[in-house]
Amino acid sequence: MKVAFLGLGVMGYPMARHLRAKGHDVTVYNRTFSKAETWVSEHGGRAARTPREAAQGQEIVFACVGNDDDLRAVTIGPDGAFAGMDKGAVFVDHTTASAEVARELYALAREKGLAFVDAPVSGGQAGAENGVLTVMCGGDADVFARVEPVIMSFARACRLLGPSGAGQLTKMVNQICIAGLVQALSEGVHFAKKAGLDVEAVIETISKGAAQSWQMENRYKTMNAGKYDFGFAVDWMRKDLSICLSEARRNGAHLPVTALVDQFYSEVQKMGGKRWDTSSLLAVLER
Incomplete structure (x- = not known):
């Protein structure tokens, strides 16, 4: 298919690569144009100077940018993707x-004869590099059916969870669960150290039982070594948790642990750990 990809950060760069590797005709846009040129020099395709230019003539326009404001910047306005897309084309947003x-962009897209799917991802940079992301989608079923095979170019799981916004709400659930799991793992490792136990032996044992989690399997060794540069950054997690807490204020959900962990991450930031990975909650306990 003819597709565009807007945003070539640590996630978007390899996601666009997987689309190209699957044989799709890919046009890329990045705010820093030289990065788009580098991508094209490595993978082929075409680099565009504006989202509108990138979107012209494409069947699907993908995006993975930083936040709500960044997303609006690449979609609306005279240079936005919506201004360049043909009627019937689909915008798939992988931004968290x-x-x-x-919902705002879904409604605006419909007014213009376009389709919009919110499709945040889980799996981090490693998942993007290896093409094994989990994609959570919100939107119309017929539109999802059109884009799912293309999304699977860089995913191992992709599911429609409900109408517009359902993908983002599901990603919030994901981040809420991760926050609690990482804090619990941090406290467990901290306790084991204080108790004089062999942390590696303890975790290898309990990870075979009910305490097992992805975080435990993939992060305990680096946490135990005090190394926190192996994944999703604290600054990004705080952005995501802010979204979760704002939505909870709207829908009446009670998130006491999430709010507490968000404050613990603020302590990590004060320690200079803005770019440390999320497992750095242990550093707060070990100050």
């Missing part, structure tokens, strides 16, 4: 953003 902006 608010459900509110997803």
Whole structure:
């Protein structure tokens, strides 16, 4: 298919590569144009100077940018993708953003004869590099059926969870669960150290039982070594948790642990750990 990809960060760069590797005709856009040129020099395709130019003539326009404002910047306005897309084309947003902006852009797209799917991802940079992301989608079933095979170019799982905004709401659930799991793992490792136990032996044992989690399997060794540069950054997690807490204020959900963990991440930031990965919650306990 003819597709565009807007945003060549640590996630978007390899996601666009997987689309190209699957044989799709890919046009890329990045705010820093030289990065788009580098991508094209490595993978082929075409680099565009504006989202509108990138979107012209494409069947699907993908995006993975920073936040709500970044997403609006690449979609609306005279240089936005919506201005360049043909009627019937689909915009698929992989940004972790608010459900509110997803619904806003879905409605605006429909007014213009376009389709919009909110499709945040889980799996981090490694998942993007290896093409094994989990994609959570919100939108119309017929539109999802059109884009799912293309999304699977860089995913191992992709599911429609409900109407517009449902993908973003599901990503919020994902981040809420991760926050609690990482804090619990941090406290467990901290306790084991204080108790004089062999942390590696303890975790290898309990990971075979009910305490097992992805975080435990993939992060305990680096946490135990005090190394926190192996994944999703604290600054990004705080952005995501802010979205979760804002949505909870709207829908009446009670998130006491999430709010507490968000404050613990603020302590990590004060320690200079803005770019440390999320497992750095242990550093707060070990100060």
